[in-house]
Amino acid sequence: MPDMAAQLVDVSIDRTSPVPLYHQLSEQLCAAITDGRLQPGDPFENEVALSQRLSLSRPTVRRAIQEMVDKGLLVRRRGLGTTVANRKVHRRVALSSLFDDLSREGRAPRTVLLEHDTVTESDAAAALDLPPDTPLLAIVRLRLAADAPLAVMRNWLPPAYGDISRDELEATGLYAALRARGVHAVVAHQSIAARMPTPVERKHLRIRGTQPVLTMTRSAFDGAGAPVEFGDHSYRAEDYTIDLMVDER
Amino acid sequence: MPDMAAQLVDVSIDRTSPVPLYHQLSEQLCAAITDGRLQPGDPFENEVALSQRLSLSRPTVRRAIQEMVDKGLLVRRRGLGTTVANRKVHRRVALSSLFDDLSREGRAPRTVLLEHDTVTESDAAAALDLPPDTPLLAIVRLRLAADAPLAVMRNWLPPAYGDISRDELEATGLYAALRARGVHAVVAHQSIAARMPTPVERKHLRIRGTQPVLTMTRSAFDGAGAPVEFGDHSYRAEDYTIDLMVDER
Structure with missing residues (x-):
């Protein structure tokens, strides 16, 4: 016991x-x-x-x-x-990178690349305002902090960034790989929700018993309005909180 | 079957x-x-x-x-x-009122007041930057949309708004009651998370089987920096999504 x-x-x-x-x-x-x-x-x-x-x-x-x-x-x-409970990751809503945020906090981020493929996927294309048959780089990553699994992150990227390699994604964050190409996401639509994990998420996130995932989808665009990435991420809800500041002054 | x-x-x-x-x-x-x-x-x-x-x-x-x-x-x-699934409520992050948002969408909001008390609660006082022994109006409301339960909302208000009555809260939203007093929340810190429901939440939200709640805490202040309310809300995750726009241009 x-x-x-x-x-x-x-x-x-x-x-x-x-x-x-x-x-x-x-x-x-x-x-x-x-x-x-x-x-x-x-x-x-x-x-x-x-x-x-x-x-x-x-x-x-x-x-x-x-x-x-x-x-x-x-x-x-x-x-x-x-x-x-594990120490929670408190994430500000901003177009920052979970990899960079964890690094800054000394929490040893690590990425396991689960998928890296070129696909056509009409929902993801639509989220990026692209024609439905646009070939997209589809990646699925497991993000760990200090060796504890934290998030399953699915992202789709437009053809311009189709050269982002497996090695790059395992060595650093997606936003760092984009920055290295001079690309900066500055506008995004995000949706935050919660649900029970899928069997695949349970496995990768090592969710035992009954625990939900917090989900975030994000369509991000650069300063000229060109699509940068569509993301669909699932976080261990026990370990993750999204903080934000509303200022309507 | x-x-x-x-x-x-x-x-x-x-x-x-x-x-x-x-x-x-x-x-x-x-x-x-x-x-x-x-x-x-x-x-x-x-x-x-x-x-x-x-x-x-x-x-x-x-x-x-x-x-x-x-x-x-x-x-x-x-x-x-x-x-x-039920049609989801998509809520923009803004200092708006769920009651007003549901009304505008023709979704017949209704409030059941579960508690209405004056209390001292050091955590809530701290969230409002008030001394720990400040008497606060503590209210707990069940919010329904078209007779389907959507949220259990706990809120704490500083002494200045201790006169907000049961009748007012059952007839309208908290933010409308505050507006009627000339009070407008314009700045807030929010945290969004997810967890499994408590037994009380399961009962009020009529959650059968295994479904999480999406949670939001909010400390809201007026234009002069005076505290307006601290809220700790739980939403049926099946029916509720938080949308937001990030613009860093």
Whole structure:
């Protein structure tokens, strides 16, 4: 049982405080995750053990754990118990590259190229405002951060960028390969949604149990309005959040 | 069995065409959904029946159906068979109101007020840049579109808007209630993510089987930088997509 190895976090409960007991508990457990005493993937002490060790009622402990699950700090997996969640990737909405963002954060991005083909695909062509029979470079990449799978990324590129090679895509990000050709995407339509993973996504993203993917499609164009890429990406929802700033001043 | 009642869509397959058979099939089935021959919630003809009726192989039919599931046009539910998905709400990222957006589209928004309380909640206060013990108006609303549940919306408001009443919130949207007070949110930080629903969300959103929620948190401020609201919303992922435009020119 993974719970056997759970590290015990020092908790001090003040029964005279007006702060609810469950909240005192969850705050101290959250702090242990934030300051690194508990690490991503660590097994988490279970409800029964916590309630006995701290002489707290099971509903109190349950509520504290639920609060941490809701915040995304803990993950429950059937048959595997509760573990500390991976550190989430917070991505700003911008025409930046996940590869570059991960590199900057020191999170060792890696790409496994799954497909690299020339195809005709009318939906992708339409997303790029191109005729339906336009030959497109279709690539599928698995992106990992520090060896943990994070995203399955499908992209389609217009003929002008059909020379982007397998080697380039495994060595760097797509946007870096485009930059090397003097190409900069500056305008994009994006759609963000969520769904359950396909069997292929479950396999590549190593999704066990019941966890969704966050999806993003993007049609990106350069400053002259020429199509740059259409992307259809699936992210492990446990590990990925999209941040954005709305300013209507 | 729901499949019994599935409506048969006219499909003509051209075996001499270079277009793959599965794609010919999915395109014609998609068209039947887009033009309204198949309606949201309708049972969808199953793989066996389709392959027999059209003399197509089961893998061909399976691939066509999978393509439509991936596009969000069909929904598979354990024990219920495959049905045509609800028409998705496409929401632009903007400081607009879901209530107003649904009204404009003629989709009959309705609000069920689940909670309306004054609370202190340090996380919500922090999200609004307020001291942790600030009394906040905490509201929880279920939003429906044409009587189908779409979102569970939790919002916290600073003391200045603590007079917003139950009646107001059931009659209109939160942003309309704020507008009536001369308040306009113009800047916001948003985070978009996905997770499995909580039991309470499953109940209110009538989520059967395994379906995720798309989540959005938002801290919104007025033109002078004063806090307007902090929201933590969960949307039925099957029915909801967030669209946005990135323009870095």
